[in-house]
Amino acid sequence: MLKDKVVVVTGAGSGIGRAAAMMFAGDGAKVALIDRNEDAARAVSEEIGQAGGESLPLGCDVSKEAEVEKTIDAVIQEWGRIDGAFNNAGIELHSKSVPDLTADEWRKVIDVNLTGIFLCMKFEIAAMRGTGGGAIVNTASAGAIATQPNMAEYASSKAGILGLTRAGAAEFGETKVRVNAVLPGLILTPMTEDRLFSDPNFAAAVDPLLRRHSIGRFGKPADVAEAVRWLLSDHAGFINGVSLPVDGGFTAG
Numbered sequence: 001m002l003k004d005k006v007v008v009v010t011g012a013g014s015g016i017g018r019a020a021a022m023m024f025a026g027d028g029a030k031v032a033l034i035d036r037n038e039d040a041a042r043a044v045s046e047e048i049g050q051a052g053g054e055s056l057p058l059g060c061d062v063s064k065e066a067e068v069e070k071t072i073d074a075v076i077q078e079w080g081r082i083d084g085a086f087n088n089a090g091i092e093l094h095s096k097s098v099p100d101l102t103a104d105e106w107r108k109v110i111d112v113n114l115t116g117i118f119l120c121m122k123f124e125i126a127a128m129r130g131t132g133g134g135a136i137v138n139t140a141s142a143g144a145i146a147t148q149p150n151m152a153e154y155a156s157s158k159a160g161i162l163g164l165t166r167a168g169a170a171e172f173g174e175t176k177v178r179v180n181a182v183l184p185g186l187i188l189t190p191m192t193e194d195r196l197f198s199d200p201n202f203a204a205a206v207d208p209l210l211r212r213h214s215i216g217r218f219g220k221p222a223d224v225a226e227a228v229r230w231l232l233s234d235h236a237g238f239i240n241g242v243s244l245p246v247d248g249g250f251t252a253g
């Protein structure tokens with residue numbers, strides 16, 4: 001689906017981003033692997049290389065404007081254009097209620113999850129407009145529309161991504177840049193497995209959470225990557241501004 005396209009993936013060193021990068025490279029895309037954990041991005045690049053794919057690992061903190069600008073420039077230097085971008089890097093804190101949350105903790109999550117996507121879009125769209133267009137997919141969360149207690153900073157950052165996605169779709173369609181979002185349910189990755197298996201407060205929530213995924217299981221990184229691959233491809237050429245749940249029914253109930 002993505003053969004010969006140049007695709008940027010943020011948070012490519014782990015979980016959903018890693019699965020997406022490997023899938024896109026398997027399609028024959030050239031994939032820029034962006035992660036603040038440069039060693040993890042390099043390890044993914046090696047795996048892609050061993051499977052015969054092409055990739056470029058780049059260390060970058062997506063919440064830092066100068067780093068994002070330099071990183072997108074590096075992709076353009078290497079391959080001359082960007083056709084697709086999966087803006088996926090994100091973090092979560094271990095749950096706190098609003099009165100206990102510090103302003104610094106709030107800002108940390110908003111900086112990475114929301115400002116990070118704004119900064120990536122800023123430089124990606126500038127590059128795409130110069131080369132005839134492209135497609136962007138942002139990772140929000142089912143938590144943006146069906147939130148749980150003790151996740152105000154995370155839910156707010158992810159709800160902000162939905163606005164940013166629609167704003168991008170409304171503004172850049174004419175210049176042939178499409179912007180969509182995916183809203184994953186609970187996907188088994190290092191981010192969530194850490195909590196599921198080590199946080200006793202979270203353990204009590206596992207069964208009710210699983211029941212809300214009416215399809216009867218939690219998600220796999222590849223479930224999200226499949227949807228993103230399609231949204232980035234020319235098959236989704238008339239899809240612009242959608243927020244697509246990839247959540248086994250979580251937000252339907």
Ligand SMILES: NC(=O)c1ccc[n+]([C@@H]2O[C@H](COP(=O)([O-])OP(=O)(O)OC[C@H]3O[C@@H](n4cnc5c(N)ncnc54)[C@H](O)[C@@H]3O)[C@@H](O)[C@H]2O)c1
Pocket residue numbers: 010011012013014015016017034035036037040060061062063088089090091092112116139140141142143183184185186187188189190191192
């Ligand atoms: N796993 C889930 O259940 C789930 C559900 C809904 C949404 N999401 C979202 O999906 C995305 C990926 O999550 P995951 O579960 O694969 O997590 P993960 O922790 O396995 O991977 C996240 C990657 O992002 C990188 N990263 C974090 N902050 C960064 C920064 N400032 N700059 C650059 N890279 C950074 C990390 O180094 C890591 O490699 C996140 O945005 C997350 O909020 C995940």
